[in-house]
Amino acid sequence: MNTFDTLDPSDWNTVAPHFDALADEELTAEGVGDWLLRWNELEKTLGEAGSVAGRAKSEDTSNAAAEEAYMHFVQQIVPAWSMAAQALKTKLLAVPGYEPIPEHRQFLRRLRSDAALFRAENVPLQAKLQTLANEYDKRTGTMTVTLEGREMTLPEAEGRWQDPDRSVRETAWRAVMGCWGEARTELDALFLQQLPLRRKLAENAGLSDFRAYMWRAMRRFDYTPEDNKVFHATIETEIVPLAARLMETRRQKLGVEVLRPWDLLVDPENRSPLKPFVDVGELESGTARIFDRVDPELGRDFEKLRHGFLDLGSRPGKAPGGYCSFFPKTGLPYIFMNAVGTEGDVRTLLHEGGHAFHGLASSAAQPLLWNRGAPMEFSEVASMAMELLAMPYLAEDAGGFYSEGDAARARREQLERIVLFLPYMAVVDGFQHWVYTEAPENVTAAELDTQWGLLWDRFMGGTDWSGLESERISGWHRKLHIFTVPFYYVEYGLAQIGALQVWRNALTDQAEAVRRYRAALALGNTVTLPELYAATGAKFAFDRATISELAELVASHLAK
Numbered sequence: 205m206n207t208f209d210t211l212d213p214s215d216w217n218t219v220a221p222h223f224d225a226l227a228d229e230e231l232t233a234e235g236v237g238d239w240l241l242r243w244n245e246l247e248k249t250l251g252e253a254g255s256v257a258g259r260a261k262s263e264d265t266s267n268a269a270a271e272e273a274y275m276h277f278v279q280q281i282v283p284a285w286s287m288a289a290q291a292l293k294t295k296l297l298a299v300p301g302y303e304p305i306p307e308h309r310q311f312l313r314r315l316r317s318d319a320a321l322f323r324a325e326n327v328p329l330q331a332k333l334q335t336l337a338n339e340y341d342k343r344t345g346t347m348t349v350t351l352e353g354r355e356m357t358l359p360e361a362e363g364r365w366q367d368p369d370r371s372v373r374e375t376a377w378r379a380v381m382g383c384w385g386e387a388r389t390e391l392d393a394l395f396l397q398q399l400p401l402r403r404k405l406a407e408n409a410g411l412s413d414f415r416a417y418m419w420r421a422m423r424r425f426d427y428t429p430e431d432n433k434v435f436h437a438t439i440e441t442e443i444v445p446l447a448a449r450l451m452e453t454r455r456q457k458l459g460v461e462v463l464r465p466w467d468l469l470v471d472p473e474n475r476s477p478l479k480p481f482v483d484v485g486e487l488e489s490g491t492a493r494i495f496d497r498v499d500p501e502l503g504r505d506f507e508k509l510r511h512g513f514l515d516l517g518s519r520p521g522k523a524p525g526g527y528c529s530f531f532p533k534t535g536l537p538y539i540f541m542n543a544v545g546t547e548g549d550v551r552t553l554l555h556e557g558g559h560a561f562h563g564l565a566s567s568a569a570q571p572l573l574w575n576r577g578a579p580m581e582f583s584e585v586a587s588m589a590m591e592l593l594a595m596p597y598l599a600e601d602a603g604g605f606y607s608e609g610d611a612a613r614a615r616r617e618q619l620e621r622i623v624l625f626l627p628y629m630a631v632v633d634g635f636q637h638w639v640y641t642e643a644p645e646n647v648t649a650a651e652l653d654t655q656w657g658l659l660w661d662r663f664m665g666g667t668d669w670s671g672l673e674s675e676r677i678s679g680w681h682r683k684l685h686i687f688t689v690p691f692y693y694v695e696y697g698l699a700q701i702g703a704l705q706v707w708r709n710a711l712t713d714q715a716e717a718v719r720r721y722r723a724a725l726a727l728g729n730t731v732t733l734p735e736l737y738a739a740t741g742a743k744f745a746f747d748r749a750t751i752s753e754l755a756e757l758v759a760s761h762l763a764k
Contacts, residue, residue, distance in 0.1 A: 208222060208245060208246055213249060213252075213254075214273070214276060214277065214281065219288075220284070222246050223288035224288075226242065226246070227288075227291050227292060227295060231299050233302040233303070236299060236302055240296075241572075243292055244571070244572050247532075247574075250281070250285055251530075251531075251533075252532055252533040252534065255531045255532075257277045259538060262515075262523040263523075266521040278335065278338070279331050279335065283328060283330070286327050287324065290322050290324075296315065297312075307575060308575070310575075310729060310732065321417070321420045323409050325408050326409065329408075330405070336394060336398050337689075339394055340687040340688055341523045341524070343394075344684070345524055348520060349376075349379040349382070349383050355520070357522070357542065358524065359518045359524070359544050362376070365469040366470050368474045368475065370460075374464070377465060392652075392681075398687065398690075399639070399647070402414045402640070402690065405417050415640045415691065418640075422580065423579060425733070426733040426744065432633060432637065434746065434747070436634055438746060438751050439630045439697070441748065442748060442751045442752045447623050447624050448665060448666055450762070451463060451667070452666065454472040455467075458472055458474065462668035463667045464668055464669075465672065467667075477546060478613065479545060480549070481549075483517075484516040484517040490603075490604060490605045492506050493603035494598070497596075497603040498590075498593055505560070505561055513531075513536050513537065514539050524542065525684060526540060528559035530576075536564075537563045541553065541556060550598075551591055554590050555588065556587065558588070558591070559583065559586060561590070561722075562577065562586035565728075566726060566727070568726070574729065575729050576729060579729070579736070580692060581695045581698045581699055581702075582733060583699075584699030585706070585724075587699075588696075588702075589707065589740070591703070592618070592704070593707070593717065595614075595618065598614050598615065616762065619758050619762055620762065623755075623762075625696070625697075625700065626697055626700065627663035629700075630659075630663050631663050633694040636690060638655050640690075643655070653677035657676060657677040698744075701746060701750065701751060701754065702744065705741065705754070706740050708757055720741050724739035
């Protein structure tokens with residue numbers, strides 16, 4: 205089979221002949237299998253190049269050569285690739301008498317949906333939007349503040365929000381917010397550039413709005429926008445009251461009259477922040493031990509990443525956030541994050557490790573690139589469930605980082621964080637529903653701020669923002685998904701409900717819960733979303749009964 209080793213992914217002239225050959229080939233139902241495998245190898249070659257370019261620009265946003273290579277790939281290669289791949293999709297869908305084998309049926313379902321959505325005139329718009337998304341990374345990736353007499357990255361400064369000294373964390377909070385405030389005008393302008401381009405994508409596709417476009421683009425076959433609104437309402441009735449009780453308990457333990465925004469991450473008993481590690485080498489080795497305790501095979505999988513496929517530490521110029529990508533030809537995941545020595549860093553690496561295990565398991569089981577991974581609503585179950593499956597092993601004597609007392613504290617903080625996250629998720633998701641279906645055509649930055657503030661009031665009570673109105677209503681600037689991956693956020697909420705069910709099952713039988721989890725990962729993208737959840741022993745659901753049961757379970761553990 206042609207592995208395309210001599211192809212230069214940065215030069216479309218060397219790529220096009222391979223697509224042309226596949227497009228010109230006479231294709232019969234009997235020949236589809238071999239033809240798909242050859243197309244698959246071509247896709248893997250280009251996918252690898254994209255991962256390499258993305259990694260380089262994330263690791264150093266000040267590297268002009270890396271940015272140039274990435275932008276060349278996004279602006280020159282990806283549009284041509286999209287057009288060429290579309291021709292092959294059309295060819296495959298037109299093969300007479302072709303009946304896909306069971307593990308390819310979902311792939312064909314996605315292919316038909318993609319083909320119906322595709323418009324050639326959208327390809328340059330998508331490239332432009334990718335360029336603008338990169339502008340967000342560049343602007344936010346260079347943000348630093350001066351604290352304690354030295355320059356710090358924002359993740360490092362945010363670590364001070366856990367300091368027991370209220371004045372220290374207030375100073376750090378105001379410094380970080382001041383940095384965001386300086387970028388406010390630029391970020392407003394950036395989003396207002398993106399908005400009409402996104403609307404144009406929908407218009408070109410003959411759809412009513414960008415939400416309808418993204419529902420198809422994200423292949424949300426198993427739930428609707430109305431289901432999202434039900435989910436928001438369920439969170440409001442079942443989770444927001446529990447979150448309010450947690451906030452009141454926090455206020456009382458801190459002994460303050462009101463909670464301020466800088467009081468939300470500090471330990472409510474005013475203990476020093478958990479310090480699980482000093483350098484990223486300790487983070488890496490400690491997490492390796494935890495994965496080995498969860499399952500020895502997962503431990504062996506993580507070991508593969510420890511040789512050039514981890515970039516864990518925070519540094520100036522590095523893009524913000526954390527993610528896991530996959531190098532399809534190399535066959536390995538890559539984890540990127542900004543660790544500074546906090547409990548949250550451990551959680552992030554466990555989370556991204558779940559994504560990595562998903563990539564490895566589905567790649568081992570599924571030859572076709574298109575059958576790997578899963579819908580995002582399940583991909584996040586892979587990561588969020590791993591955070592919870594790892595909880596029994598956080599203590600040093602179980603392989604982890606903490607004393608038993610601190611491990612219990614970390615587990616409690618994890619459950620509290622889940623409760624407090626779900627209302628925030630509803631704000632982010634609800635904001636985007638409004639922006640793309642209800643906001644005026646000529647919506648202003650002030651109107652965007654107002655809507656964020658209304659949703660904040662609906663879901664996120666318990667904190668006094670007096671004198672901080674600008675920081676409160678501009679919170680949408682600080683959510684990168686709104687700028688870079690629109691509508692990708694409800695997945696975290698839906699997946700958290702799935703992950704809690706995996707955890708519920710693990711409380712009864714940890715080994716069986718892990719076994720089912722791993723079996724579900726190997727299914728990749730070959731079955732429906734409800735079937736993937738069922739494979740883990742969970743239910744794809746967001747109704748009041750399901751969430752009420754899980755809220756009670758979490759509350760019972762927090763009461764211990």
